[in-house]
Amino acid sequence: MNVGVVRHRRDARHADQIPRHCETIVSMNANPDALPTDIRGYHARTKHASTRYALGPAFLDWTSQPSPYRRFEGAQLIELPLSDGPTPSFPGPAPAAATLDLSSLGLFLELAFGLSAWKSVEGATWAVRNNPSSGNLHPTEAYLLLNALPGDAAAGLFHYAPMAHGLEERARYEAAQVFPDGGFLVALSAIPWRESWKYGERAYRYCQLDAGHAIGAVAQAAAALGWRAEALTPPSDDDIGALIGLDRADAFHRREEEHADLLLWIATDGAASPALDTKSLLEAPRCFLGVANRLSEDHDGWPVVDRALRLCFKPMTAGLAPSAAHPAQPFAGPSIGDVVRARRSVQRMDGEATLSLDAFRRICAATLPGAAPLLSAFPWPPRLTLLFYVHRVQGLEPGLYLLARQDDAVARLRQAFSPDFAWAATGLTSLPLFRLRAGAVEREATRASCLQPIAGKGCFAVAMIADFERTLTEDGPHAYRRLHWEAGLIGQALYLWATAVGMAGAGIGCFFDDEVHAFIGLAPGDMQFQDVYHFTVGGAVEDPRILTLPPYPDERRLKP
Numbered sequence: 001m002n003v004g005v006v007r008h009r010r011d012a013r014h015a016d017q018i019p020r021h022c023e024t025i026v027s028m029n030a031n032p033d034a035l036p037t038d039i040r041g042y043h044a045r046t047k048h049a050s051t052r053y054a055l056g057p058a059f060l061d062w063t064s065q066p067s068p069y070r071r072f073e074g075a076q077l078i079e080l081p082l083s084d085g086p087t088p089s090f091p092g093p094a095p096a097a098a099t100l101d102l103s104s105l106g107l108f109l110e111l112a113f114g115l116s117a118w119k120s121v122e123g124a125t126w127a128v129r130n131n132p133s134s135g136n137l138h139p140t141e142a143y144l145l146l147n148a149l150p151g152d153a154a155a156g157l158f159h160y161a162p163m164a165h166g167l168e169e170r171a172r173y174e175a176a177q178v179f180p181d182g183g184f185l186v187a188l189s190a191i192p193w194r195e196s197w198k199y200g201e202r203a204y205r206y207c208q209l210d211a212g213h214a215i216g217a218v219a220q221a222a223a224a225l226g227w228r229a230e231a232l233t234p235p236s237d238d239d240i241g242a243l244i245g246l247d248r249a250d251a252f253h254r255r256e257e258e259h260a261d262l263l264l265w266i267a268t269d270g271a272a273s274p275a276l277d278t279k280s281l282l283e284a285p286r287c288f289l290g291v292a293n294r295l296s297e298d299h300d301g302w303p304v305v306d307r308a309l310r311l312c313f314k315p316m317t318a319g320l321a322p323s324a325a326h327p328a329q330p331f332a333g334p335s336i337g338d339v340v341r342a343r344r345s346v347q348r349m350d351g352e353a354t355l356s357l358d359a360f361r362r363i364c365a366a367t368l369p370g371a372a373p374l375l376s377a378f379p380w381p382p383r384l385t386l387l388f389y390v391h392r393v394q395g396l397e398p399g400l401y402l403l404a405r406q407d408d409a410v411a412r413l414r415q416a417f418s419p420d421f422a423w424a425a426t427g428l429t430s431l432p433l434f435r436l437r438a439g440a441v442e443r444e445a446t447r448a449s450c451l452q453p454i455a456g457k458g459c460f461a462v463a464m465i466a467d468f469e470r471t472l473t474e475d476g477p478h479a480y481r482r483l484h485w486e487a488g489l490i491g492q493a494l495y496l497w498a499t500a501v502g503m504a505g506a507g508i509g510c511f512f513d514d515e516v517h518a519f520i521g522l523a524p525g526d527m528q529f530q531d532v533y534h535f536t537v538g539g540a541v542e543d544p545r546i547l548t549l550p551p552y553p554d555e556r557r558l559k560p
Contacts, residue, residue, distance in 0.1 A: 035307050039477040040527060042308045043468075046202045047513035048450060056200025057300065066194045066256070066295040068138040072159055075168040075290025080106035082165060082557045087111075087337035090500045091328050091366070092223035092373055100184065100268045101149055104225050105167075108266075109160050111221035111340045113142050113214075115551035121543075127551070129162060130340050131217040132495060134206035134509055139194040140214045141258065143244045145185040148176035155179065157244060157286070165552060170245055174285040180274035183227070187244045188214050188261040191252070192309065193295065196302040204308040206509055208481045209533060211261045212488020213495075213507075216374045217340075218264055220496060223373035224336040228267045230377055232276065235263050236316040237478075239278040250291040255299035258292075259309060262485070264377070273322065314478035323369060325376035331362065333500045343495050346504040346540040351457035353539025357395040357428075359501040360460070363537065364403055364431050366493040374493045382406045383471045384486050384532070385413060387463040387520065388433075389445035391456065392538075396426070398440050404432040409467055416528055418521025436520075444519060449534050450510040458538025459503065463516055464490060468530035487533035494535050504540035509533065 036042040046054040081103050088094040098104040116130045128136065142160045144167065155178040157171035179185060188211055195203035195210075219229040238247075240260035245251050252258045265273040333339075369375055369382040388401040400421075404410045410432075414423060421436040446456035448463060455461040466483045475482070491507045498505040516531045518524070 035303060036311070039308065039311045039472065039480045042204070042304065042311065043480070043530065044527075045304065046205060048202075048510060049512050049514060050447075050451075054200065054202040055304070056202065057198070060198060061298070061300075064197065064296045064298040064300070066137075066191070066197055067293070068136070068194065069161070069163055069293075070141050070159065070191070070258075070295070071161060071293045072168045072170055072290030073293060075159070075170055077161065077164060078102070078158075078167045078169065079556075080109060080165050080167060082110060082552055083107055084557050087224045087335045088226075090331065090333050090336045090339045091220065091496070092226075092336050093228070094224060094226035097226035097268055097270060105144075106165070108221045108225055108227070109142075109167075110165060111224055111337065112217045113160055114162050114165055116341050116343070117551050118549040120547045120549060121545050125549075127163070128344065130343065131210075132213045132343075132345055132492070132507060133210050134195060134507075135198050137194045137198060138210070139190045139192060139207045140210045140261070141189045141191065142214070143170070143187040143189070145179055145187065145243065147179050147181075147184070152176075165556070169289055171286045171288045178281065178284045180276070182269040182271045182274070183265055183267040186218055186229075186264045186266055187240055188264070189241075189244065189246060189258050190261050191256060191258050191295070192302075192305050193256050193299060196305050197296070197300070200302060201304040202509075203302065204305045205484060205532075208484030209488040209491070209507070209509065211481070212485035212490075213492045214488075215262075215264070215377055215485060216489045216492025216496075218266070219374045219377035220336065220340060220492075222266055224340075225268075228270065228373070228376075230265050230267065230273045230322050231379060232263045232265055232273065233320045233379055234317055235276070235278055237314045239282065239316065242282055243278065245288055248288060250288070252292045253294045255301065256295050261481075275319070312478045312481050314481070320379045322379050323376050325372045326368070326370045327372050328366065329362070331500070339496055339500045343499045344504060344540070345495075346506050347454070347543075348541035349454050349457035349504075349506075349536065349538040350541050351538075352392075353459060353503065354392040354394050355459035355501070355503060355537070357393060359503075360393045360396065361428055361431060362501065363494060363497045364428075364433065366497045367403070367405070367490045369405060371493070374489060374496075378486060378489055380482055380486070382486070383467040383483055384490065385409060385465045385467070385529075386490070387465055389441045389448075389455070389461040389463075390459075391440075391442055391445070391461075392459045397435070397438050399438040400436045400441050400444075401426070402434045402436055404434065406467065407432075413529070416522055416526070421521070445536075448511055448516045448519065449508045449536075450512065452508065452510070454506055455508060455534065455536050458506075458536035460538075461508075461536040462494070462534065463511070463531050464533040464535070465520075466530050466532045467528075469528045483532055491533060491535050494537060498537040503537050505535060505537045507533070507535050
């Protein structure tokens, strides 16, 4: 059987853990001619419910499954070093900044986007990566914009090829220095077809969640080298797309369009991010190299996903001051490399493991605004509140809890939520955690997440509730993407901290949106607050039939 076919079928774990009986998600009342006129309409149309699922493919056409690997044929591939050397203690940062060279870039890109393992069972083999992805479909691509490194004569635009662990030279500049000193740029883009092939209309949500996870993966990888990551708020989609060549005919094939997501500055000298003059960057002379590969031989069109892309176009906006970073408390745990490489999206929880109160407190603290190194990479104001279904946390009564990540929303949340909630302070130091309702909530968590037992058998589950209408009204429709980036970034913090404390995590993109709203007392049809992502943390049940193999050949690794 083709490896590319079974790769996702066997590892469709992260972000949309749809049960087998829900793989075919067909809306009972969708009108394909009535496309949404705004992003609120897209969000409403793509909600799952216990009586119907958002419109998706009637069956999975494995012959048209898109490749998860973008390559540029004809572009030079620069193989990057792979190191077995030690990395700093999680979560970092490293005590001193590493020199920017091919060796440090190799570690940075491996931890951010590289393969973490190959999996094999019953003749099927597939890869998993250090950055999570919905269904292991990986819509996110990563590009680097670098001044000339030692031994090179020109700055360049590079595309990261994870299977080869190398940089493809996509464009070569005429000058050695084009970008500001003190760091380099990472651009993230998305190929929606990779997601819509399996998930249909809801795919646009998952592309944005994946971008949020990628922000977190970049930030954690930067911390391993003593660097700092920061998302840049001003650039428009058009500017980012032109900067990485997405406006060119050789960038992708028809129906496999690639779209700009965001730009990050990786500070290698500890200084604040520079003010980029994108106009001058776009005018810098350069020569493009290579032609994008074709990902599928056949395609199905998803007009609603295309419409969402147009509705959420981001223009140039004003810059924002970076978030005030709050360093993590000292943690006597494993190294960053061990945590990142061991992270997995689990499929089953044991329903027995208990999380210590200290571990729970650390996990919660890592999701707060400005928490370094992940949340500090996100300069936008927080717009998500976390609803915890607590099952087995030592010293914490089972029940429904709320972590108030934005102080100015608490009063509105109390007014919008059920009047029966207690809003009892838990007394956990520095955590704005409230108990809304005491008592077992395993059944409620399971039902909320498309009847998936994993949500009820973990130590806790989380529903991420967005300050939805306020954000869109204040910032415009492109902020819809940002809500999902924030959710994915929080999910990445949960993944890594769960791994660090000896547990496991799983992102859940399949949930009954409006049933969650009804459970917490939100008025029907009111879009003031909206559920955008679920997650669970607990004790993993490993499948002994699955063999885990090294991600890269041993001979490529540089021994310490």
